[in-house]
Amino acid sequence: MKRLFKCAVFALSASLIFFSCTPTKITETWKDDGYRGAPFSDLFVIGVAKEEKTRRSFENKFVEKLKAAGIQAVASSSVMPSDQKIEKAAILAAIEKLDIDAVLVTRLISLKEEEIRSPSTSEYGGSDDYHGRYYGDYSTAYGSTRQPAQYTTSVRVGLETKLYDVGTEKLIWAANSKTANPKSKLELFDSVIEALVQDLKKNKLRP
Secondary structure, X not given: OHXXXXXXHHHHHHHHHHHOOEEEEXXXXXXXOOOOOOOOOXXXXXXXXXXXXXXXXXHHHHHHHHHHOOOEEEEHHHOOOOOOOOOHHHHHHHHOOOOOOEEEEEEEEEEEEEEEEXXXXXXXXXXXXXXXXXXHHHHHHXXXXXXXXXXXXXXXXXXXXXXXXXXXXXXXXXXXXXXXXXXXHHHHHHHHHHHHHHHHHHOOOOO
């Protein structure tokens, strides 16, 4: 029983290593060094997604986070039809009557899945099980326990986010992010958005 417990603990520890959710990391960021304007306080949030439900969920969560940080924001899904292509003309038409000074666009750029194999483990009996006799090799083998190899899937999601100045239509800031093993879309959204909101503040592009 003691040996089985040791093996179970080892297996659990290994699974926690592979499945623990890593917070989103900003892997690459860029800012227009020539931008001398004030921080943006009114943003139009766009999430590019094939599924309307995913787009709406992401945008609403982003707007919620921005408002919590004291920034006014509008989700594109609240003013743009779901079947409307997200392109320049459509965006300009949508924000024409809104008090918006910047557009924030996020899209998926990579989704990688890889199978990870944790090695099998064996726990043998103590030294008392072996007495230097021929039979000892067999008694030790039968006294061992074995944890079969485990296979898990590691998922990494890469997103690209860009910030455009409405007045000049120029790209002001861009960031690439990576999130490892999110347990759900909601957890992914929370982690990504939190990292992006912090990076915007770091670059003095939001209050």
